[in-house]
Amino acid sequence: MxxxxxxxxxxxxxxxxxxxxxxxxxxxxxxxxxxxxxxxxxxxxxxxxxxxxxxxxxLSAYKYIFSTDTILKSIGVSIFVTVVGTAWSMLMSTMTAYGLSRRDLPGRRYIMFFIIFTMLFNGGIIPTFIIVQKTGLLDSLAALIIPVSINVFNMIILKTFFQNLPSGLEESAKIDGAGDFAVLFRIVIPCSLPAIATISLFYGVTYWNTYMHAILYLSDAAKWPVQVLLRQIVVLATGISFDSAEYSDVPPPSQSVKMAVIVIATIPILIVYPFLQKHFAKGALLGSVKE
CATH class of the missing domain: 1.20.5 (Single alpha-helices involved in coiled-coils or other helix-helix interfaces)
Known part of the structure; x- marks a missing residue:
């Protein structure tokens, strides 16, 4: 007993x-x-x-908000940036992590040193802005994705996870004639779904909460993600313009409108999180084992 x-x-x-x-x-x-x-x-x-x-x-606050397409356009921008950005970052991070997980990669330690160096030191806002401007990304949604394609911390977690996979899987695949890309996409990634789901969640939340880069690189209000519009409404009490012909009722109190906008901006990421949460702890822990 x-x-x-x-x-x-x-x-x-x-x-x-x-x-x-x-x-x-x-x-x-x-x-x-x-x-x-x-x-x-x-x-x-x-x-x-x-x-x-x-x-x-x-429901007056929600009727007031959705009487114009400003919020819907902003949410659409955030969804596009989140989906495309997460897919792009996962592709870049996965390929980089897989390459660095190969112990026979020439100059592997030097490459890792320069990558980790960027975690401690970076050029800062002004040099980054100049690079974005000179590459023609300014005032485009690509400016919210390409400059932050790879998060070094997330890449290191994936790299460590890939290194912990049994080496026999890759060796068996190569004996059967599979190349490096075939091993990555047919063997390594399917065996790493917990880590992939975890890092995808990290990237997804980061892109959904994009704010500073949008403020710096986007001057067109029509391209603002929902977080920037949220700041305009909550802090500056601006950002939504209405035509009197579109909304003829008495406008709800501004405080109620602000709260409704916060709810609308928060719910999408809350809906996605439960589907990935079961992989979160497992993926993060397995990918954090010291090499």
Missing amino acids: IQDKSVGSRLFNFTNTAILTIIALVTVLPFVHVLGSSFATGAEIASRSFLIFPTKFT
Whole structure:
């Protein structure tokens, strides 16, 4: 029979559960407040400083936002940048990581040194801006993708994961006549799905939250991702223009509109996360084993 847990063990479990519950509440409650405020009336928002469940639900803020295509265009830009950027970054990171995982690669240690050097030192904003300008990427969505094609930390995780795969898999494939690309795409990647899913999530969140690069490189407001538009609405109270003929009702309170925009900008990435979360811990841990 399993012996009863000691008093110290039960006390530790209770304390651990209490601390994690408090952290979870501190993390979740602000978003619940934002969600509740987006459905609340102006009078209720003005009378309650912290609102979780509004007594009267209203969709006026969402109707107001979607009465123009500004938000939809911005979300479309963010989705395009996230999908294309994640696919491009995963292709570049995977191929780089696979090449560096090969111990017979000439100059492997020197290449790794220069790559890791970029984690510690970089040119800064002005040199990077000049490069983007001179290469013709300025004011294009490619400026949000190409300059950040590879994240060195993510690439190192993939490299370490590839090195931990059994060498017999590659040797067997090469005996059957497979080349390096065939080994990578038919053997290595299918065996590395936890790591691939984890790094894809990292890249996806990064591209979805693109803000600083959009501010620096995009002057056309029609190309703004949702995070930049969100800042215009929440901080500067601008960014959405309406025609009186399109929206004839009484506009909802600005606070309710701000909360609704935050919800709209947050929900897409929350929908994607659960599908990759099961691979997250496994992929990150397996790819972080020291070489």
